[in-house]
Amino acid sequence: MTSDINPHASLDDSADADVVHEDRLWRDKGWTCRVIKNEDDDGWAVEMTQDGEAEPALVGPWTMGRDKKNPKPLDVSAFNTLVKTASEVLRRHEQQLHATLHKQVWVDTANDRISVTLDIVPDEDDPHAMLAAESADGEPLARIRVTPAFKLNARSAAQWIESEYAKPSGS
Incomplete structure (x- = not known):
């Protein structure tokens, strides 16, 4: 009789169920990275959307692959860089919003x-x-x-x- 229990499975596997690492789609660390066809030209674009948000925080050009037709596949290094960049965009937006909604002056x-x-x-x-x-x-x-x-x-x-x-x- 064989066992269906995986001795290598961790208790965190349920949290990893939403993790996707594909050539044009990565979902990890609270972000979804999607390589999409650039509607403005023949190239490709990448969009970064934070989990729970309807709109991407970052959209930018994406590199063509070696065949000059298809996009370069996503990888861990590119994904991590895009997460860092998109997080910085959101942080700057929050700072700008705070500066718009909060003013302070000092009076002697x-x-x-x-x-x-x-x-x-x-x-x-x-x-x-x-x-x-x-x-x-x-x-x-x-x-x-x-x-x-x-x-x-x-x-x-x-x-x-x-x-x-x-x-x-x-x-």
């Missing part, structure tokens, strides 16, 4: 140095922003809701502080 007063922040909440139904102030030692001084169009700069922050944190006009 007679008694303290105050940090004033504007955090925009891009909600489809209720877009708004939170204007907040805190002392140099991190003590919260004020927090109010304003329109997402509020322009935070050193002058508007100083005016808000001077008004004893009254809601700015137009907010």
Whole structure:
């Protein structure tokens, strides 16, 4: 009688079930890499899509194979480089989004140095922003809701502080 138990199988084999390593498709490390026909010319392109996302994070040209008709097959080195590049693209996008939605200025007063922040909440139904102030030692001084169009700069922050944190006009 033969046994169906594989002595070389590990407990992690179920996690490896989604791993695919083919010439034009790799799925591993939370990413799917697909070599596709480039619609703009006769060449090939590669797209990197993070698991759970509908759109690729990275699309770029892909090298032709030796026959000059088919794409070069994917390999571990190319896949790892593409994962690193696509991850960097996502990281830069997140940094840019954070910079767009979060502003901070410092205002020196007679008694303290105050940090004033504007955090925009891009909600489809209720877009708004939170204007907040805190002392140099991190003590919260004020927090109010304003329109997402509020322009935070050193002058508007100083005016808000001077008004004893009254809601700015137009907010």
